[in-house]
Amino acid sequence: MKILREVEASPEQMAVLLDARPGVLVVRGAAGSGKTTTALLRLRQLCATWRARRVRLGQASPVRVLVLTYNQTLQGYVQRLADEQVAAGEDLELRVQTFAKFAIDLLGAQQVIVDATRKRVLVDLGQGLGLEDRFLVEEVEYALGRFTRENLRDYVGVRRDGRGTSPRMEAMLRERLLTEVIAPYQQYKDEQGVVDWNDVALLAAGVPGQAWDVVVVDEAQDFSANQVRAVMAHLAADHSATFVMDTAQRIYPRAFTWAQAGVSGVRSTVLRSNHRNTRQVAAFARPLVEGLTLGEDGALPDLHAANRTGPEPVVVVGRYSRQLAYVMEHVVRAAIAVDESVAFLHAGGGGWFDSTKAALDREGIDYVDLTRLGSWPTGSAQVAFSTLHSAKGLEFDHVILIGLSQDVTPHGPEVGDTALENLRRLLAMGIGRARESVTLGYKPTEESTLLEYLDPDTFQKVIA
Numbered sequence: 355m356k357i358l359r360e361v362e363a364s365p366e367q368m369a370v371l372l373d374a375r376p377g378v379l380v381v382r383g384a385a386g387s388g389k390t391t392t393a394l395l396r397l398r399q400l401c402a403t404w405r406a407r408r409v410r411l412g413q414a415s416p417v418r419v420l421v422l423t424y425n426q427t428l429q430g431y432v433q434r435l436a437d438e439q440v441a442a443g444e445d446l447e448l449r450v451q452t453f454a455k456f457a458i459d460l461l462g463a464q465q466v467i468v469d470a471t472r473k474r475v476l477v478d479l480g481q482g483l484g485l486e487d488r489f490l491v492e493e494v495e496y497a498l499g500r501f502t503r504e505n506l507r508d509y510v511g512v513r514r515d516g517r518g519t520s521p522r523m524e525a526m527l528r529e530r531l532l533t534e535v536i537a538p539y540q541q542y543k544d545e546q547g548v549v550d551w552n553d554v555a556l557l558a559a560g561v562p563g564q565a566w567d568v569v570v571v572d573e574a575q576d577f578s579a580n581q582v583r584a585v586m587a588h589l590a591a592d593h594s595a596t597f598v599m600d601t602a603q604r605i606y607p608r609a610f611t612w613a614q615a616g617v618s619g620v621r622s623t624v625l626r627s628n629h630r631n632t633r634q635v636a637a638f639a640r641p642l643v644e645g646l647t648l649g650e651d652g653a654l655p656d657l658h659a660a661n662r663t664g665p666e667p668v669v670v671v672g673r674y675s676r677q678l679a680y681v682m683e684h685v686v687r688a689a690i691a692v693d694e695s696v697a698f699l700h701a702g703g704g705g706w707f708d709s710t711k712a713a714l715d716r717e718g719i720d721y722v723d724l725t726r727l728g729s730w731p732t733g734s735a736q737v738a739f740s741t742l743h744s745a746k747g748l749e750f751d752h753v754i755l756i757g758l759s760q761d762v763t764p765h766g767p768e769v770g771d772t773a774l775e776n777l778r779r780l781l782a783m784g785i786g787r788a789r790e791s792v793t794l795g796y797k798p799t800e801e802s803t804l805l806e807y808l809d810p811d812t813f814q815k816v817i818a
Contacts (some may be wrong), residue, residue, distance in 0.1 A: 355722055355731045355738060356695045367392045370623055371399045374594070378617055380574075381598045383625030385786035386636060386660065390432070390747055392625060393572050393598045397421065398439040400568045400594050405445055416443075420566045421450040422585065424573035426726045427744040429455075432572060434730040453581050454551065457558035460588070464557075467548040475542055479535040483527065489772060493523065494536055498552035499578030500610055503540070506532065555580040558587075565590035573747050574599040579610040586617060630749055632664030635788050638812045642782035642804070646775055667785075669805070670756065670795035672818030677756040677795035678713055680818045685752050685793055690719060690736055694751035697724075697738045699784045701762045701777075707739045724748070742784045753788035755781075756795030763802040777804055 363371060370381055370392055381396075383389040397419070404417040421436055423429040433450040442448040451459070458464060473491050480490045497509045510528045523531075543549060549557070555578060567590050571577065574597040577585075582597075589595055612620045628636055668684075670677045689696045700706045707723070714721050714737060721737040725744045738750065763781075765773035781804050785792050795818075796805065 355724075355733065355735055363392075363395055364388070364627055364629070366623075366625055366627060367395060370625075371396055373621070373623070374400065374403045375621070376592050376594055378595045378597070378612075378620045380612070380620055380622040381596060381625065382622060383598075383600055384628065385600065385639065385783065386628040386630035387600075387625035388627070388629040389598045389600065389625060390435075390572055391629070393421075393570050393596065394432070394435050394439050396596055397436060397568075397570050400570075400596075401440045401446060401448075404567055404594070408445060417446045417568065418564060418566045418590075419446060419448045419568040420456070420570075421448070422453050422456060422569065422571045422577075423450070424452075424576050424746055425744055426452055426728045427724050427740065428573065428747040430728050430730040431748055453577065453584075454554070457554045457584060460558045460561050460563045461554065464554060465548045466554065467543060467546075467550050472550055476535060476539060479538055480531070482534065483530055486773070490531075490535070492772070493531060494539070495552070496609075497531070497536060498550070499555070499580050500614070502556055502580070506536065552578070552580060555584050559584040560587070563588050565593075567593055569593070569595045571595075571597045576746075579615040582610075582615040582617065586615075628660035630789055631660050631786060632662045632790065633660040634664050634666050634812070635785065635790075635792055636660045638667040638792060638808065639782045639785040641809045641812075642778045642785070642807050646778065664790050667792040667794070667813040668816055669808070669813050670793060670816045670818050671798055672795070673797055674709070674757050674795075676818035677797075678710060680816065681754050681756060681793050681795070682713055682717075685754060685791065686714075686719065686737065687717075689752050693736065694790070695736050695738065696752045696754065697740060697745065697748075697750040697787060698754050698756075699740055699742050699745050699787070700755065700757060701742050701780070706757060706762070711739070742780050745784060745787050749787050749789060751788070751790045752793070753785065753791070754793045754795075755784060756793070758794055758796045758802045758805065759800045760802050761800070763804055765803075774803075778807060 367388060370379075373379060381389060381392055383392070401417065401419055404419075408417050419440070421432060423432050429450060429452050436448065436450050440446070440448055473487075476491050476494055477487045480494075483490065485493070497506065500512075501509055509532060510525055543553070559580065566588055569585060569589060571585065574582075585595070612618075631639075670680045672680075686696055698707060698710055711721065719737060720733070720735040721739060722731045722733065722735045724731075724738050724740040740748070742755075763777050765771050765777055794805070794813075796802065
């Protein structure tokens with residue numbers, strides 16, 4: 355599968371690379387602004403700087419460099435890129451991991467509660483609160499990811515940013531969530547001898563381990579406050595930590611400020627130029643995130659920062675089989691002919707891709723499924739499948755999101771509904787993976803309400 359194109363650093367990226375001061379640097383950037391590219395270029399620069407420092411100080415131990423990513427798919431992608439940027443050796447240890455792997459390496463094997471069991475326990479405990487199941491689980495995740503066990507009570511009165519305004523979590527309802535759901539859930543885990551991933555982050559922050567000189571965290575907006583605390587706890591006294599993020603693309607409700615995560619002295623810089631998308635793709639994605647709360651580390655796509663033009667995005671209307679026939683004829687075959695990459699993305703993944711894979715099989719077109727893939731595929735396939743969540747941080751020449759129905763994008767009816775705002779960010783992020791073209795598709799009467807946020811002046815509608 356094709357990897358990120360080799361690029362030269364732009365003037366604003368050069369400013370990031372030249373900042374070799376120790377401490378914490380936050381690199382903020384809108385979709386397409388080259389955050390991952392900047393992270394890897396900065397990684398190369400920092401490795402050279404710290405290698406020279408090691409020689410100057412006459413140190414015997416190697417420079418220890420850690421790159422953390424949001425998920426397994428991105429970890430495989432970044433590992434491939436990092437290997438191209440940095441040559442490890444006796445004087446430098448380079449490790450690219452997901453946060454989960456980083457934490458488990460510190461702690462050793464843990465009995466982690468099965469995700470389905472965790473959700474069932476939380477939903478059963480919260481039946482009397484009148485909250486939608488998904489929202490209930492996400493709100494518990496927010497509280498346990500933001501606070502330690504010792505200061506969980508702070509959740510009741512804290513300002514809650516980074517999510518919609520509905521459902522409203524007033525202090526009384528938060529108190530009930532804390533006492534009726536979170537406290538018995540914690541007791542359940544203790545009795546069963548299991549932990550969840552929030553516990554793993556807290557435990558990782560408290561155990562000894564070798565300190566890291568250089569740390570780069572990509573897609574940091576989807577790390578929790580406790581995960582950031584764990585990273586900070588394992589930095590060397592003299593260190594360089596870089597967090598690359600855009601809260602406009604946050605797809606989990608884990609908002610926090612750096613002060614709340616116990617991080618002080620943060621420097622920050624903003625990447626505004628759009629290196630990935632055409633102006634047409636950027637304009638197509640922007641309405642999905644306009645009006646959302648971005649937080650201090652978010653940035654909207656700048657339509658004027660994209661310096662390339664391309665075809666208008668296409669929205670195909672028809673039965674799924676007709677949507678598929680259209681993209682096979684007008685996108686996939688054309689991309690294969692000129693050696694360009696194509697990604698089929700979907701909120702659900704799994705069985706949703708079966709008919710598409712069958713169509714590719716009939717034409718003898720190779721493909722790879724990137725979802726949760728731990729290493730980047732090295733074969734010649736030009737077509738990839740991925741869930742929207744696993745596509746985060748990746749890029750492709752052409753992005754296809756067909757079968758965009760309300761069934762796979764459920765949310766509440768209220769203005770400011772948290773699930774709806776998260777879905778808007780998720781779809782905008784998926785669209786933003788495209789370098790050249792985007793094609794969406796839906797069946798009439800079953801279309802996702804997310805399509806209502808698109809500007810009809812930014813796409814071509816095709817009846818299939």
